[in-house]
Amino acid sequence: MDDLVKAVLAFRDARDWKQFHNPKDLAISITLEAAELLEHFQWKTPGEVDSFLGIEENRRRLGEEMADVLILLVSLADAAGLDLLEAARAKLRENAAKYPVERAKGSAKKYHELAP
Amino acid sequence: MDDLVKAVLAFRDARDWKQFHNPKDLAISITLEAAELLEHFQWKTPGEVDSFLGIEENRRRLGEEMADVLILLVSLADAAGLDLLEAARAKLRENAAKYPVERAKGSAKKYHELAP
Amino acid sequence: MDDLVKAVLAFRDARDWKQFHNPKDLAISITLEAAELLEHFQWKTPGEVDSFLGIEENRRRLGEEMADVLILLVSLADAAGLDLLEAARAKLRENAAKYPVERAKGSAKKYHELAP
Amino acid sequence: MDDLVKAVLAFRDARDWKQFHNPKDLAISITLEAAELLEHFQWKTPGEVDSFLGIEENRRRLGEEMADVLILLVSLADAAGLDLLEAARAKLRENAAKYPVERAKGSAKKYHELAP
Numbered sequence: 001m002d003d004l005v006k007a008v009l010a011f012r013d014a015r016d017w018k019q020f021h022n023p024k025d026l027a028i029s030i031t032l033e034a035a036e037l038l039e040h041f042q043w044k045t046p047g048e049v050d051s052f053l054g055i056e057e058n059r060r061r062l063g064e065e066m067a068d069v070l071i072l073l074v075s076l077a078d079a080a081g082l083d084l085l086e087a088a089r090a091k092l093r094e095n096a097a098k099y100p101v102e103r104a105k106g107s108a109k110k111y112h113e114l115a116p
Numbered sequence: 117m118d119d120l121v122k123a124v125l126a127f128r129d130a131r132d133w134k135q136f137h138n139p140k141d142l143a144i145s146i147t148l149e150a151a152e153l154l155e156h157f158q159w160k161t162p163g164e165v166d167s168f169l170g171i172e173e174n175r176r177r178l179g180e181e182m183a184d185v186l187i188l189l190v191s192l193a194d195a196a197g198l199d200l201l202e203a204a205r206a207k208l209r210e211n212a213a214k215y216p217v218e219r220a221k222g223s224a225k226k227y228h229e230l231a232p
Numbered sequence: 233m234d235d236l237v238k239a240v241l242a243f244r245d246a247r248d249w250k251q252f253h254n255p256k257d258l259a260i261s262i263t264l265e266a267a268e269l270l271e272h273f274q275w276k277t278p279g280e281v282d283s284f285l286g287i288e289e290n291r292r293r294l295g296e297e298m299a300d301v302l303i304l305l306v307s308l309a310d311a312a313g314l315d316l317l318e319a320a321r322a323k324l325r326e327n328a329a330k331y332p333v334e335r336a337k338g339s340a341k342k343y344h345e346l347a348p
Numbered sequence: 349m350d351d352l353v354k355a356v357l358a359f360r361d362a363r364d365w366k367q368f369h370n371p372k373d374l375a376i377s378i379t380l381e382a383a384e385l386l387e388h389f390q391w392k393t394p395g396e397v398d399s400f401l402g403i404e405e406n407r408r409r410l411g412e413e414m415a416d417v418l419i420l421l422v423s424l425a426d427a428a429g430l431d432l433l434e435a436a437r438a439k440l441r442e443n444a445a446k447y448p449v450e451r452a453k454g455s456a457k458k459y460h461e462l463a464p
Contacts, residue, residue: 001117007208016222024157024165025391034150035383041140043373049140053196063203070204080169087179088186092123106132141275151267159257233349248454256389256397266382273372285428295435302436312401319411320418338364
């Protein structure tokens, strides 16, 4: 991941693109790329999703859309002045507190709906 | 990142949540979390975005939304059977070919609009 | 619809909100409200969607999210200087040309995949 | 609007497409079309948005994306068994109660932040 962050920022800086990377448009771009990712699943039943993902070329194209989202997350983290990996670790700790194993196991409920 | 992937999957498996993690709903969730991220920038001018990001608590909350997107990307990559980091590296190589430094430097144009 | 357009614009003007309604943020808002609409379907199987929609209060809440999208479409059409209903009629004519009944009937294919 | 609803449903039924129009995928489609609408504003400053909207062909293309969202809203309202225009009227009444003119005039605050 460290190498990815370095590669993403080096790519941007070699092209002098930091000037375009304002946080609001980066956040817009993340939403747009997430929509392109979702488009692959539109109108598909679970069975059709499985067939689709059984084909390597489809997984490669899906990976491309996911990569776009990840690269933009890295760019936004830099533009906004925050550490993405540290944020993810903090969020996992918070989720662990909200969804204790003994109450959340096998349940799709939101944390405020879990039995106490 | 390897540690993050392990932590995300261990969190999911300890709660027996893999059964709920079908790729289509994970892709929906990525779009929804991306929208929550974008919501922080809604109705804000560039100056207001700067003021917003100057406050540590706001950066922390933004990081939380970004963490949600990243954690879901890791979950979807596992559910879809692909390697997210490898996909990001492949995408960076492809972007480098589409946007050569000597033609893309300082330009916000899309690759098909760049001077040949 | 004419009455709705008048009501939406009168609501906005009585509060002197036209100054905030720039097209870019309205487009962002449409995406965010669409995501809130989609959230009602997240993690639901087709059977669970049917059960959900069988309850009047749920239909009312769904209608609220759809109303938010519609009201914002009307606001954006005004801010961008275009006629939403005329645009919808033109789009239906275009769709009719792209998907002729005799070729599109009962098929979920995109127009460029239809048999000629 | 009544005519639009009739035209949208007649278009769908002539092609026997009701079978594909499940509410969840229609809600996904609304999000995807909203993203295509938003894409027109990506990376644009307010001045660039104005220039863009000053060109009739751009307004026509924007109108097309907005028409896609509207047509899908009409389709989803039918699939979910609710009245879109009535929902919009109810929402406007609710907004009027949340944002009384004397307190909301000229303010971009959310209703829970308005001075009492």
